[in-house]
Amino acid sequence: MENKISWKALEYKRKDKTADWYWAVILIALAIIIGAFFTHDGFFAILVIISTAILISFSIIAPKVVEISMNQKGITVGKETYPFATLESFWVESKDGENQKILFKSKKLVISLIAIPLEEHHHLDVREFLLKYLPEVEMHEPLSQKIMEGLGF
Numbered sequence: 001m002e003n004k005i006s007w008k009a010l011e012y013k014r015k016d017k018t019a020d021w022y023w024a025v026i027l028i029a030l031a032i033i034i035g036a037f038f039t040h041d042g043f044f045a046i047l048v049i050i051s052t053a054i055l056i057s058f059s060i061i062a063p064k065v066v067e068i069s070m071n072q073k074g075i076t077v078g079k080e081t082y083p084f085a086t087l088e089s090f091w092v093e094s095k096d097g098e099n100q101k102i103l104f105k106s107k108k109l110v111i112s113l114i115a116i117p118l119e120e121h122h123h124l125d126v127r128e129f130l131l132k133y134l135p136e137v138e139m140h141e142p143l144s145q146k147i148m149e150g151l152g153f
Contacts, residue, residue: 005129006069009117011078013149014063025055068116070129075104077116082106087114089137090130094123102126103139115141 029052036045066078074083088105100118118126127136 004069004071005126006067007119008065008067009119011063011066012117015149017059022056022059025052070126072133075116082114084133087134089135089139091137091139092118092123092127092130093140094118101141102130103141104134105137105139113139113142115145 029048032048033045036042036048064078067076068078069076074081074085074087076082082104086107088107090105091103092100093103094100100123102116102118102123104114104116106112106114130136
């Protein structure tokens, strides 16, 4: 087995949104804004406007292709490096051949779970490589992440 594995993958799976999706987001935001004005909470209305603008702008942006590499020191995703010393364990999630991911449990409180797409490489090769450095512990993505993916993010 090599001392380095690398591949390229999209940052996230893009889900095309219809005009109905955008109208639904805008109408829900308008309803919340109107409710905020009735309760005399202008700050919350401004927060909803800014949040809606950010949500729509992020839905338009296409995902970038990032270089992912693993070596004896850690994992690098684009410009971000995760040393093995900051990671507790990993799990290769391969329910179907199309949606494979590597999940890492981090020792850091802010980023406790890191999900990395696994496209080109076979999940067994990556698993064999990671077993040299981290224990394998079954874990799953949080429900919030699955909901966001279902909504197209």
